[in-house]
Amino acid sequence: MTFTGKQLTTQLDADGTLTLQLNDKTWDAPKGTQVLVKVEASPINPSDLGLLFASADTANAQYSPGKIVAQMPANATRAMKARHGMAMPAGNECAGTVVAAGDDPAAQALIGKRYACVPGSAYASYAYADANMGFAVDDSVSAEQAASSFVNPMTALGFTETMKLEGFTGIVHAAAASNLGQMLVKICLEDGIPLVNIVRSEDQVQLLKGLGATHVLDMTAPDFMPRLIDAIAETKAMIGFDPIGGGTLSGQILTAMEAAASRGAAFSRYGSSEAKKVYIYGALDIGPTILNRAFGLTWDLAGWLLTPFMAKAGMEVMGRMRARVMKDLTTTFASHYAKKGNLDDMLTKDAVSMYNARRTGEKYLVVPN
Amino acid sequence: MTFTGKQLTTQLDADGTLTLQLNDKTWDAPKGTQVLVKVEASPINPSDLGLLFASADTANAQYSPGKIVAQMPANATRAMKARHGMAMPAGNECAGTVVAAGDDPAAQALIGKRYACVPGSAYASYAYADANMGFAVDDSVSAEQAASSFVNPMTALGFTETMKLEGFTGIVHAAAASNLGQMLVKICLEDGIPLVNIVRSEDQVQLLKGLGATHVLDMTAPDFMPRLIDAIAETKAMIGFDPIGGGTLSGQILTAMEAAASRGAAFSRYGSSEAKKVYIYGALDIGPTILNRAFGLTWDLAGWLLTPFMAKAGMEVMGRMRARVMKDLTTTFASHYAKKGNLDDMLTKDAVSMYNARRTGEKYLVVPN
Numbered sequence: 001m002t003f004t005g006k007q008l009t010t011q012l013d014a015d016g017t018l019t020l021q022l023n024d025k026t027w028d029a030p031k032g033t034q035v036l037v038k039v040e041a042s043p044i045n046p047s048d049l050g051l052l053f054a055s056a057d058t059a060n061a062q063y064s065p066g067k068i069v070a071q072m073p074a075n076a077t078r079a080m081k082a083r084h085g086m087a088m089p090a091g092n093e094c095a096g097t098v099v100a101a102g103d104d105p106a107a108q109a110l111i112g113k114r115y116a117c118v119p120g121s122a123y124a125s126y127a128y129a130d131a132n133m134g135f136a137v138d139d140s141v142s143a144e145q146a147a148s149s150f151v152n153p154m155t156a157l158g159f160t161e162t163m164k165l166e167g168f169t170g171i172v173h174a175a176a177a178s179n180l181g182q183m184l185v186k187i188c189l190e191d192g193i194p195l196v197n198i199v200r201s202e203d204q205v206q207l208l209k210g211l212g213a214t215h216v217l218d219m220t221a222p223d224f225m226p227r228l229i230d231a232i233a234e235t236k237a238m239i240g241f242d243p244i245g246g247g248t249l250s251g252q253i254l255t256a257m258e259a260a261a262s263r264g265a266a267f268s269r270y271g272s273s274e275a276k277k278v279y280i281y282g283a284l285d286i287g288p289t290i291l292n293r294a295f296g297l298t299w300d301l302a303g304w305l306l307t308p309f310m311a312k313a314g315m316e317v318m319g320r321m322r323a324r325v326m327k328d329l330t331t332t333f334a335s336h337y338a339k340k341g342n343l344d345d346m347l348t349k350d351a352v353s354m355y356n357a358r359r360t361g362e363k364y365l366v367v368p369n
Numbered sequence: 370m371t372f373t374g375k376q377l378t379t380q381l382d383a384d385g386t387l388t389l390q391l392n393d394k395t396w397d398a399p400k401g402t403q404v405l406v407k408v409e410a411s412p413i414n415p416s417d418l419g420l421l422f423a424s425a426d427t428a429n430a431q432y433s434p435g436k437i438v439a440q441m442p443a444n445a446t447r448a449m450k451a452r453h454g455m456a457m458p459a460g461n462e463c464a465g466t467v468v469a470a471g472d473d474p475a476a477q478a479l480i481g482k483r484y485a486c487v488p489g490s491a492y493a494s495y496a497y498a499d500a501n502m503g504f505a506v507d508d509s510v511s512a513e514q515a516a517s518s519f520v521n522p523m524t525a526l527g528f529t530e531t532m533k534l535e536g537f538t539g540i541v542h543a544a545a546a547s548n549l550g551q552m553l554v555k556i557c558l559e560d561g562i563p564l565v566n567i568v569r570s571e572d573q574v575q576l577l578k579g580l581g582a583t584h585v586l587d588m589t590a591p592d593f594m595p596r597l598i599d600a601i602a603e604t605k606a607m608i609g610f611d612p613i614g615g616g617t618l619s620g621q622i623l624t625a626m627e628a629a630a631s632r633g634a635a636f637s638r639y640g641s642s643e644a645k646k647v648y649i650y651g652a653l654d655i656g657p658t659i660l661n662r663a664f665g666l667t668w669d670l671a672g673w674l675l676t677p678f679m680a681k682a683g684m685e686v687m688g689r690m691r692a693r694v695m696k697d698l699t700t701t702f703a704s705h706y707a708k709k710g711n712l713d714d715m716l717t718k719d720a721v722s723m724y725n726a727r728r729t730g731e732k733y734l735v736v737p738n
Contacts, residue, residue: 047638047639050638050639051638054638075663079663080636082631082634082635082636082637083636086636088636245662246662251657262451265451266451267449267451267452267455267457268451269416269419269420269423270416270419270674270676273676273677280662280666281666283662286662288620288659288660288661288662289658289659289660289662290657290658290659290660291657291658291659291660292657293614293615293649293652293655293657293658294444294448295672296672297649297650297672297673297674298672298674298677299671299672300669300670300671300672301669301670301671302668302669302670302671303664303665303666303667303668303669304666305639305666305667307639307642308642308667
């Protein structure tokens, strides 16, 4: 038995031409622990945008039905040499119905079920997934509710696990009004973890306060820095997570941590000896990171990525995280979408200019079938 | 019995006035494990300059015999609030003769000996030191030879120990023609550790090649980046140490590590998963650190400082490091000075404009007596 439909691919050529297009595709019967999922809902996360478009000029691209041709800047083209000429599928996660399964009993048991999974090729009519890497949801859970079961929930839980693994006791989170940020607010409330939320507007302050957040700071306010220092001094939040990356914010968080750690302490020319760390886990701003280094010599700035974190955390932690997501999928881990569309819709100029702007709260959900 | 002489202090007031001056001082008899050292030679290291002058405007300061009054920028004045109004002694390390000792047998045993130590107040006629924190040198070793027995040697050895502790197998070192850098070249040769040296001129390339260094790259050369990538690919040097701090170099090292790690690997939108780390251990450039983040999401940039490193490394590693410095003080760990002067000399405009420029190879040695 085979299945036919369409699959989106993104291809970057050596001359900088980026082509996204829908291709007809036939899926053969899955094997072993593989299942074939009829994709019902798949979010476009920032991590997907990096593969789909990277820094290509989507404003001046050519849009035709089922196809986009855009130009990538020369330095980005060079940096992604390893993908030149390859038509790559995309779409990290989705929910859908299992329409076929390999011989393995774990796979067979999923036939007919709605399955939340991480195929990496979810922008398609069908996608292969592994029977051991996702989870079936109750019939009462919609595909839309199950679509974002991995990237954001596991990342938000990964932050609290990272905090514990590294001996910290409170978290600073930037761009905190995002879907992920809202999950983190709820997780930290449930677990009693002090959380300092940094957002970009008074509306976002009200949004997170409405969820029960205690510390929510508008980074556009004139008293942002003194308030950040106060909040960190009060919460002892000495680990931060920043998805913006570009600009000065990561450095400002370290500066505020240093100021909070130095309060009342004797002068040291090298700064406070208290550990302070900020992880950059995204690139909402692809510009350079600028550090004024007004934070002594005891500091750490690093990249954070879900996959290596999970490898480091190990199976037991992973299993605990996944069980919690399954249990609270429609509450703590609920996601919201500003717009939905099928595979053709997602390739229109209107859709791309909306979701590729990566604005907080403006997430796109792809519903292929 | 008391001893009289002069001591240099540096004081920053709340209005930004920075005053360095020589004060008459009387030293009482030392107690317990304390010894009193008649200071013979003390280097001015970059780490001393941070306390002495920080970012004060020494070009437009008022110089009078035994006194300098300079203005500190407002932001730096605010950042150093904890030292306002305090007349702080300075001078991390020195060598001198023990002229008095506390009751403790370890202290008594040092009387009359030449002692290499870390008093933190060495820019003075005399300084108290702890009998357990330094080491006596042979009569054949001069004070000048023993003056820099701690900061640079322990830092250079600390880099190789950090490399081992964190599971790396090769080092990239920036500003590598410094006294410290020359020590690191010799240590790495002795220990068979691959080392990539980054310097700023062809003269410095020749200097380090003369010491036997294999990889020495001039960062001002047009082909610096491709050569850095090649050298890192060859040596697998995935940990770097950068005393410059400001500008783009730390980010360039991470970029070169990423390019070397990705060679021949399949494309990953998140970059290579190989650990890559750069430590900033100084501020030769006090401008902002600028990271273009062209190095995926598996990277780490952190501050490195000797004292917390030693606390983390533990007594056994520390003891091993110190024994090695004692043994090879006049060979591997030899330092060179461009100029010498007494306490009055070091406060002249000529001297300050020389040593506060922090140019590679232009180190000043203070000889108070």
